[in-house]
Amino acid sequence: MNTKTKIKNVLKGSPEFSNSEIADATDLKIENVKMSISRMKKTGEIEDTSGGKGTRHLMVTPDPSAEMRDFKEESYLQTVNQLLRANENETNSYELRQNGALIVRILERL
Numbered sequence: 001m002n003t004k005t006k007i008k009n010v011l012k013g014s015p016e017f018s019n020s021e022i023a024d025a026t027d028l029k030i031e032n033v034k035m036s037i038s039r040m041k042k043t044g045e046i047e048d049t050s051g052g053k054g055t056r057h058l059m060v061t062p063d064p065s066a067e068m069r070d071f072k073e074e075s076y077l078q079t080v081n082q083l084l085r086a087n088e089n090e091t092n093s094y095e096l097r098q099n100g101a102l103i104v105r106i107l108e109r110l
């Protein structure tokens with residue numbers, strides 16, 4: 001597991017942790033934690049949501065590519081289910097083959 005992933009996993013469960021607490025929880029050097037957090041803030045991977053309240057609160061921002069991947073997977077599965085339901089009442093062998101081929105292509109994408 002890389003440094004960023006370790007830090008993100010800790011912040012997901014304890015967003016108020018200090019750099020030293022994160023370092024202890026991940027067995028990383030505090031200098032590496034500070035540098036990684038600074039970089040992740042700049043790239044938008046984490047966001048400081050404390051609003052100057054005195055207590056730090058770092059939120060791991062959602063990965064848009066993961067959200068898109070989940071959306072595509074859900075859409076593909078819905079389409080497969082619709083094709084399977086359509087095949088239940090289909091008697092035309094050509095249509096059955098076409099729907100079957102579509103299902104195979106969709107499942108290959110998952």
